[in-house]
Amino acid sequence: WPNMTYKITKLNAYTVDIQLAGTTFRDPKELKEVHKALKNSKSHDVKFRYQKENKADPNAIMVFINNIHVGYIPKEFCSKFKQTMYKWKIIKRTAYMRCGCKKGIHDSYHIVITVKERDSKS
Numbered sequence: 001w002p003n004m005t006y007k008i009t010k011l012n013a014y015t016v017d018i019q020l021a022g023t024t025f026r027d028p029k030e031l032k033e034v035h036k037a038l039k040n041s042k043s044h045d046v047k048f049r050y051q052k053e054n055k056a057d058p059n060a061i062m063v064f065i066n067n068i069h070v071g072y073i074p075k076e077f078c079s080k081f082k083q084t085m086y087k088w089k090i091i092k093r094t095a096y097m098r099c100g101c102k103k104g105i106h107d108s109y110h111i112v113i114t115v116k117e118r119d120s121k122s
Contacts, residue, residue, distance in 0.1 A: 006074040015114040020063055020071030023109050030068045035107055037066055038097040046093035046111055048073070050082075063111060065095040070109050088115035 009017040023031070037043060047064040051072075054060035061073040061081060073081050090113050098108040 006076075008074065008077055011112070014116065015112060017110055017112045018073060018077065020109045020111065021074040023071040024106055026070060031070065031107075034065050034068050034070055034109070035097065035099070038095060038109075039099060043095045044093060046095045046113075065109070065111075070095075084115065087118065089118045090114070091116050 006021050007017075007019040011017055043065050045066050047067075049062045049064065051060040051062050052058055057075050057078065059078040059082065060075070061078050062069055063071050063073060092112075092114040094112045096110050096112070098110070100107050
């Protein structure tokens with residue numbers, strides 16, 4: 001993914017690590033709650049929601065961690081992400097954070113998803 005601001009790392013043929021976009025625009029109180037939850041552990045409560053009404057990007061995919069809207073799948077990856085979700089089934093979703101506290105920078109929120117091919121009956 002050339003010229004991307006956000007890091008997307010393919011870990012293996014079925015797993016990708018995606019740094020979330022738009023996290024600096026989220027509610028600071030809610031992010032503090034997610035920060036506290038992710039500081040020393042991972043969360044498996046990761047959900048996605050398409051946001052067709054988003055004027056900046058009708059392909060936008062919102063990411064929720066522990067039922068809090070934390071950010072978005074990076075714009076450059078949304079189309080590929082949607083295509084992948086039609087062909088593949090997510091079997092594992094995990095969220096984690098790279099804390100920027102000591103460096104005085106924003107936290108970096110990531111999701112890791114693992115997929116498998118959908119059954120032909122699905």
